[in-house]
Amino acid sequence: MITVSLHGAEFFAYHGFYPEEQLLGNKFIIDIYVDFETDADLSADELSDTVNYEQLYNIAKEEMAKTAKLLETVAHNITKxxxxxxxxxxxxxxxxxxxxxxxxxxxxxxAVTITV
Known part of the structure; x- marks a missing residue:
């Protein structure tokens, strides 16, 4: 089993239940962990044999740009x-x-954590 992760990815976004939160914005931190198995020869040193954490970051960045009331909604959308x-x-x-x-x-x- 291989785990690829991002820790402490920082974003400024406008998530929050109250209108002031969606107007003023706030700082957020995201941690992402993904687990997978591979039969690849990792000594080949190829990015295609793993999960590119830059892609994980970009997914989080795109979803953080979409305002939501609940942190659960944002975390769910990133996970999905x-x-x-x-x-x-x-x-x-x-x-x-x-x-x-x-x-x-x-x-x-x-904080909200979603695991699937």
Whole structure:
């Protein structure tokens, strides 16, 4: 089994349930993990024998550009896009964190994780 992952991909986006959040925007962090098996000869050193994490980043970037009320919706859409483009993956995990969510007290981040 091979796991390819991205950690701490940062985005500024306009996700949030409240209108102010969609107007002001916020910083978000995404972690993505994908698992797969391969029969490829990895000593061949070919990108086509693995999952290109640049593609994972680009999927996240495109989905983060689409405003949504719920973090669950954004994480689901990222997961679905990854699955659609890489149907051979055994599992996909997307963790989406909203930094400093607008609450009455100091909170480092809120988060949603989807695993399929």
């Amino acid at each position: 896009r990854i699955r659609d483009e890489h149907p051979y993956l055994l599992s996909i995990r997307v963790a989406l964190k909203k930094l400093n969510p607008p609450l009455q007290g100091r909170v480092a981040h809120s």
